[in-house]
Amino acid sequence: MHITVLTLFPDMLSGPLSGSLLLKARQNGLLSIDLVQLRDFAANRYGQVDDRPYGGGPGMVIRADVVAHALNHVLAGRPGHVVYVSPQGRQLTQSDGQRLAGLDHLVLLCGHYEGIDERVVAARVDEEISIGDFVLTGGEIPALVIIDMLARWLPGVVGDSASVEGDSFSAGSGGILDYPHYTRPAQWQGVSPPAVLLSGHHQAIASWRRRQSLLRTLIRRPDLLTDAPLSRPERSLLTLLAQSLDEMVPDEIE
Numbered sequence: 326m327h328i329t330v331l332t333l334f335p336d337m338l339s340g341p342l343s344g345s346l347l348l349k350a351r352q353n354g355l356l357s358i359d360l361v362q363l364r365d366f367a368a369n370r371y372g373q374v375d376d377r378p379y380g381g382g383p384g385m386v387i388r389a390d391v392v393a394h395a396l397n398h399v400l401a402g403r404p405g406h407v408v409y410v411s412p413q414g415r416q417l418t419q420s421d422g423q424r425l426a427g428l429d430h431l432v433l434l435c436g437h438y439e440g441i442d443e444r445v446v447a448a449r450v451d452e453e454i455s456i457g458d459f460v461l462t463g464g465e466i467p468a469l470v471i472i473d474m475l476a477r478w479l480p481g482v483v484g485d486s487a488s489v490e491g492d493s494f495s496a497g498s499g500g501i502l503d504y505p506h507y508t509r510p511a512q513w514q515g516v517s518p519p520a521v522l523l524s525g526h527h528q529a530i531a532s533w534r535r536r537q538s539l540l541r542t543l544i545r546r547p548d549l550l551t552d553a554p555l556s557r558p559e560r561s562l563l564t565l566l567a568q569s570l571d572e573m574v575p576d577e578i579e
């Protein structure tokens with residue numbers, strides 16, 4: 326897969342792209358990434374890429390002609406899916422990672438200042454994606470978030486694909502939260518891992534983990550349970566757990 330990032334601040338991306346699994350993915354040819362400086366497509370010889378907003382108001386707006394010129398360049402010979410990272414886009418989810426990882430060429434367009442002239446967004450962008458309901462200074466960190474999460478879905482990037490499929494929010498886990506994890510030492514500050522995990526009984530471990538996932542999701546993110554594809558026994562278990570939790574709350578708190 327190839328990713329092109331159109332940005333005014335490529336240095337903000339180069340460090341994080343040169344570590345851990347992203348570096349390995351690039352070295353192993355599973356992922357190639359081009360950081361393209363938008364200023365190279367400036368409107369004039371002074372390197373101008375932005376201008377004051379029509380209608381007045383604070384800040385600067387990145388020019389439509391500069392972005393269009395850059396897109397023509399990066400898409401020539403390799404068509405791609407253009408994503409503008411924007412707080413006004415649809416919020417990123419785990420399933421977007423799997424979908425975007427299936428593309429041949431993803432172009433991530435990073436805004437800055439007040440954003441990008443709406444005309445080029447309307448004419449050339451396939452999709453707007455937000456990483457959350459807050460505003461950052463620019464699209465570079467959102468672009469990194471998207472690259473990192475989709476890279477986990479590229480075959481070969483994460484050693485054991487079951488780990489990605491079983492992660493919180495993934496379809497493999499039914500879209501609910503992951504179970505708690507434990508490792509050595511067997512005693513830490515006087516606390517041992519749950520005995521079932523040391524039992525070597527695979528079926529008992531799997532069913533303990535599933536119950537823990539359900540319990541955590543019920544406590545922390547009950548919204549995820551509404552559409553989760555749960556079996557009838559799992560739904561009954563959740564009803565029982567919810568009742569027990571309710572009974573644990575003292576009456577005076579109600």
Ligand SMILES: C[S@@+](CC[C@H](N)C(=O)[O-])C[C@H]1O[C@@H](n2cnc3c(N)ncnc32)[C@H](O)[C@@H]1O
Nearest residue numbers: 410411412436437440455456460461463464467
């Ligand atoms: C300061 S923001 C512009 C915010 C814009 N004036 C608004 O209120 O919607 C500059 C750039 O940062 C990026 N950005 C900021 N917050 C983001 C978020 N939550 N998700 C994705 N991109 C974001 C976008 O590329 C945006 O064009």
